[in-house]
Amino acid sequence: MLLKIENVRKSYPGGRPVLQGVSLDLDTAQTLALTGESGSGKSTLLNLAAAMDSFEDGEITLDGTGLSSLDDPGRADLRRHSLSIVFQQFNLIPSLTVRKNLSFHARLAGQEDKDWNAHLADRLGLSDLLDRYPETLSGGQQQRVAIGRALASRPKLLLADEPTGNLDETASANVLDLMLSLVSETGTALLLVTHSSEIAGRLDKRAHLSGGRIA
Amino acid sequence: MTQAVVQALLSHWRAHRIQLATLLIGIALATALWSAVQAINAEARASYQRANNQLALGQFDTLQDPSGLFPLARYTELRRAGWQVAAALEGSMRTNGRTVRVLGVDMLSYPALPAVTQMEEGETPPDPAQILTAPGRLLLHPELATLLTGTQDLPPMVVTDNLPSDLILTDIGVAEVLLNRPGLLSRVIILPNQPRNLPDLAVVAPSLERIDAASQLDTAQLTDSFHLNLTAFGLLSFAVGLFIVHGTVGLAFAQRRAMIRTLRALGVSMRRLVWMIMAELTLFAIVGGILGLMLGFFIAGALLPDVAATLRGLYGAPVSGQIALQPEWVLAGLAMAVGGTLLASGQALFRLSRMPLLSGAGLQTWRVASSDRWLSPIAGSVAILGGVAAHLLVGGLVSGFAMVAGFLVGAALILPTLLSLALQVLQRRATGPIAQWLWSDMRAQLPGLSLALMALLLALAANVGVGTMVSSFRLTFTGWLDQRLTSELYLTPSNQQQAQEIAEWLAPQVHALLPIRNVELSHSSGPLFLYGVVDDQTYREKWPLIASSSETWDRVMDGTAILINEQLARREDLWPGDVLSLGANLSLPIAGVYSDYGNPTGQAIVSMDRLDKITPGAKIRGFGIRVPEDRATELAQTLRDRFDLPSRSVVQQAAMKAQSVAVFETTFVVTSALNILTLGVAGFAILTSLLTLWTQRLPQIAPIWALGLTRARLARLELLRSVLLAALTAVFALPLGLVLAWTLLAVINVEAFGWRLPMYLFPSDWVYLLVLTLVAALIAAALPALRLLRLPPADLLRVFANER
Known part of the structure; x- marks a missing residue:
């Protein structure tokens, strides 16, 4: 099992529980949609899986590594080498060109493959935009760069938090198609947080969070 | 509402x-x-x-003789002709190891001075006859009275708060004796309310020159x-402080x-x-x-x-x-x-x-x-060119400061463009992803930090400029001291008789005895101190001439030429080959110009014989004594014992130099203090910029953290960013500082003080300043970096939250 979430509990500061014993699994090359209402804890669970936040109880295991025992450098190392994240707001580095943004994560991980980068740029329709800066791109183009950046390091797990939430319908469909296609092509597991039942329906599995539990 | x-x-x-x-x-x-x-x-x-x-x-017009003191007879002639005038004799005397100004006035005709009025209105006013007849009375500040208490041969003292602390006011008859100027006057003042139909001054006193009250220096x-120097520094500090205000208000x-x-x-x-x-x-x-x-x-x-x-x-x-x-x-x-x-x-x-x-x-x-990309550098270039043009076209001290301001403001405006270009080059050369991000991120942060960096540039340039000026001055000054203070011992006799006795006793025992004699003359440029020197190899070899003609010393020693100090040369534009007028009847060609730092007045040197002809009986103020170095200490003690001289009256060369250097250092304490304060303000400007930018940093840092960099590493990069920007600014500040130093040495000093100093470079000082700057930048960035280090992941995650 690539990602195993077992009975994880997490509270907000002040003690209000957000996750109350959540468990789910994700295998290699599998795709999972995590749905739920606003405030149900979807993003929190994704952040925990991304080793960006800590939990009070339970365990998350990624590729055999338990996250609860990792210190800050260990978590950073995991984020660099084992997983990638796509955010709703793209979160590209505004001071770097598309080319540099695309390869940034892979280079951080010491896994840059220029041929693969070129292939990704081609697949994502970014070949003509490589020397431009993010602020000059449309939202859809920026999100395609973010997907390229995430996949350039060939992660085992891709985490995506509402990746099409900031895009119009056409751009949204286009970005999702590309992401699912590339995930399938590379055998990357995908955990995707979404509000949309339609998007969730296109993935292998679906989990619905409600009141801090998997419904 | x-x-x-x-x-x-x-x-x-x-x-x-x-x-x-x-x-x-x-x-x-x-x-x-x-x-x-x-x-x-x-x-x-x-x-x-x-x-x-x-x-x-500065309240009354005065009459003075351009050649200096003039006989009392001129005054009498004026009075006889009906002119309402009052006589004054001014000079300086050495007493108790200290130079004191003496102002003797005709107490009956001189306008009522506050000190005199206070004395007359006191509980026990002295009898006017006591003031006017020998031995007279000395009016002086309590501070000076304390210093002179116990001094022999001085008339009784009357203490008053209404006088400067270095001046003795007395009746003119007493001043004649104290200054050894019998029958001579320095000036007469023309009293208001003159009678009508007076004969023309040009007829009554043709040798005297009338000087308007308004034009008296x-x-x-x-x-x-x-004070203009100080004001300029104050303005610089004010501008640096306003950079902080501008940045904070903008944000x-x-x-x-x-x-x-x-x-x-x-x-x-x-x-x-x-x-x-x-x-x-x-x-x-x-x-x-x-x-x-x-x-x-x-x-x-x-x-x-x-x-x-x-x-x-x-x-x-x-x-x-x-x-x-x-x-x-x-x-x-x-x-x-x-x-x-x-x-x-x-x-x-x-x-x-x-x-x-x-x-x-x-x-x-x-x-x-x-930030319009080109507006700022263009405005900067205009400021620099405007400053230079003002100096070239107008000249003078104020335009010198205008040039300094032009350089500083212009360079500050150009700085962000220069930094951006430098960062672009460094980004292109970087190979690793973090280095590339760091350089590009620094470039992206420039608009927010540029004001603080401008402030730092100004403070650093002022430090380099003023530091170079002071250090160049120090080096020149100590070299000059070595040239000027060549005698192993300096002696100040208590009186003229003792001076003669000491001279006779010393002559056979030392290599050379160099009497120090001078008189104060009036000159169109202000007071002029004329010194006489004996012909000795010491002067020929060591005297710090900065301009000379052929056979300089031979001509001075045979009485046919004169040496003048740099201040007089620059003020009057007199150089070797020109002629210095010492009064109506005497002019001497200038054979050379010598440096004379720390002296505000004009000075000239002639041979001792020539001095005696110009002003017979000029007092011996002291002696320079040339003896083998190993005998100096022993001889100093012998002189003190034999002639009952206080220890400060016989000073060894090293002590004299140390004393002079101490005075020099005190002179620049203010400048150094303002320098450090300005640098401190600039450091604070960086801190405030980083703090105010903090809220904007999270969205830029959080993605990098999410991609796998620890908070500790990001905090270190934040420190590095601040240090690198400060270092780059320091690199640009160095040439600006050197230009500033050159301007201070070659323009401002010449205009303000009358001397031009050679410029020396002090790379070790730059290294020290660079280290200080980097430490300041490190300290300024420490708080934001510490915040980042301690930032809970939840705060970073908020950047990615969809429901913001």
């Missing part, structure tokens, strides 16, 4: 308390150094004015350049755009908002200004003793008293604080007032729009 709007506006500051503190501290720092300098200048000028009032200087004029306005938009949508007019924001800024300016005045008062009090020492050392200008809290000073300081704050906020306020109601531009757009 007003109350609701005020509450809304002030809520920003409640939520951004560090920003508010930064704004107030910026205003306070700008006001503090400026006000401190103004307080010092005001106190010094008040001292000069007191001295002028006490001696009635007083201490205030003499020290103007020094605060940018952050309040959404609120302003909302208020306008709710029906508050932009005009009303602008007025309320101006009122808010004025309030902050007053609060910051009061804090600044308190700080400035403290700084001024701490610096005044050193300024007083400097003014005494450079100009012989007496500055006493202590900083007093003057209402005008407080009001002027507050006006500067309010004016400066509104000036520094003007651009941000103007842009805010022009903001369309439906503008959706965020912080980044605000910043990008605020």
Whole structure:
């Protein structure tokens, strides 16, 4: 099992529980949609899986590594080498060109493959935009760069938090198609947080969070 | 409505308390150094004015002989012709190891001086006959009276607060004796209310020159350049402080755009908002200004003793008293604080007032729009060229300062463009992803940090410039001391008889005995001290000539030529080959010009025989004694024992040099202190910029953290970023500082003090300053870095939250 979430509990500061014993699994090359209402804890669970936040109880295991025992450098190392994240707001580095943004994560991980980068740029329709800066791109183009950046390091797990939430319908469909296609092509597991039942329906599995539990 | 709007506006500051503190501290720092300098200048000028009032200087036209002292007969002739005039004899005498000014006036005809009035109105006024007849009375300041108590051969003293602390006022008859100038006068003053139909002065006293009261050079004029120097430093500090204000207000306005938009949508007019924001800024300016005045008062009090020492050392200008809290000073300081704050906020306020109601531009757009890429460097180039043009076309001290200001302002405006270009080059050369991000991120941060970096540039350039000037001066000065203080021993006799005895006793025992004799002459350029020297190899080999002609010393020694000091040469544009007039009947060709640092007045050297012909009987002030070095200590002690001389009357060369160097160091204490303070303000500007930018940093840092960099590493990179930007700024500050140093040495010093110094370079000082800068940058970035290090992941995750 690539990602195993077992009975994880997490509270907000002040003690209000957000996750109350959540468990789910994700295998290699599998795709999972995590749905739920606003405030149900979807993003929190994704952040925990991304080793960006800590939990009070339970365990998350990624590729055999338990996250609860990792210190800050260990978590950073995991984020660099084992997983990638796509955010709703793209979160590209505004001071770097598309080319540099695309390869940034892979280079951080010491896994840059220029041929693969070129292939990704081609697949994502970014070949003509490589020397431009993010602020000059449309939202859809920026999100395609973010997907390229995430996949350039060939992660085992891709985490995506509402990746099409900031895009119009056409751009949204286009970005999702590309992401699912590339995930399938590379055998990357995908955990995707979404509000949309339609998007969730296109993935292998679906989990619905409600009141801090998997419904 | 007003109350609701005020509450809304002030809520920003409640939520951004560090920003508010930064704004107030910026205003306070700008006001503090400026006000401190103004307080010092005001106190010094008040001292000069007191001295002028006490001696009635600059209040009456005077008659003087261009060649110096003139006989009493001229005065008598004027009186006989009906002219209402009063005589004065002025000079200096050495007593008790100290030089004291003596002013002898005709007590019966001279306008009532405050000291005399105070004495007459005292409880036990002396009999007028006692004052006018031998031995007379000396009126002097209590401080001087204490120093002279017990001195033999002095008339009884009458203490008064109404005199400068280095002057003795007495009747002219007593002054004649003290100064050994029987029957001679320095000047006569022309009293007001002259009778009608007086004969023309040109007929009665053709050899005397009438000098208008308005054109008499007083201490205030003499020290103007020094005070201008201080004011320039104060202005620099003020400008650096305003950089902080400008940056903070700009960010605060940018952050309040959404609120302003909302208020306008709710029906508050932009005009009303602008007025309320101006009122808010004025309030902050007053609060910051009061804090600044308190700080400035403290700084001024701490610096005044050193300024007083400097003014005494450079100009012989007496500055006493202590900083007093003057209402005008407080009001002027507050006006500067309010004016400066509104000036520094003007651009941000103007842009805010022009903001369309439906503008959706965020912080980044605000910043990008605020920096027109080429406007700033073009304006900078114009400032530099304008400064240079002002100097070339106008000349003089003020245009020299205009050139300095042009260089500083211009370079500051060009700095962001230069830094951006440098960072672009470094980014291109970087290979690793983190290095590339770091350089590119630094470039992206430039608009927010550029004001602080400009402030740092100015402070560093001022440090390099002033430091180079002071160090060059120190090196030149110590070399000059080595040339000037060549005798192993210097001796000051108690009186002329003792001088003769010592000379006779010493002559067979030493290599050379060099008498020091001088007289004070009047010259069109001001007082001129004429020295006589004996023909000795010491002078020929060591005297620090900066310009000479052929057979310089031979011509001086045979009495056919004269040497003059650099101050006189530059002031009167007299150089070897020109002729110096020493009065109606005597002119001598100039054979050479020598450097003479620390002396405000003109000086000239002739042979001893020539001096005797010009002013027979000039006193021996002291001796330079050439003996083998190993005998100096023993001989000094023997002289003290044999002639009952106080220890300070026989000084060894090393002690004299140490004393001179100590005076030199004191002279530049103020400059160094202002230098350090300015650098401190610039360091604080960096800290405040980093703190105010903090809220914008998270969205830039969080993605990098999410991609796998630890907070510790990011914190280290934050420190590195600050240090690298400071280092790059320092690299650009160095050439600017050297240009500034050259301007100070070759233009400002020549105009202000009358001497030009060679420029030396001190790379070790630059390294020290660079280390200091990097440490300052490190300290400034430490707080934001520490914040980042301790930042909970939840705060970073908020950046990615979808429901923000």
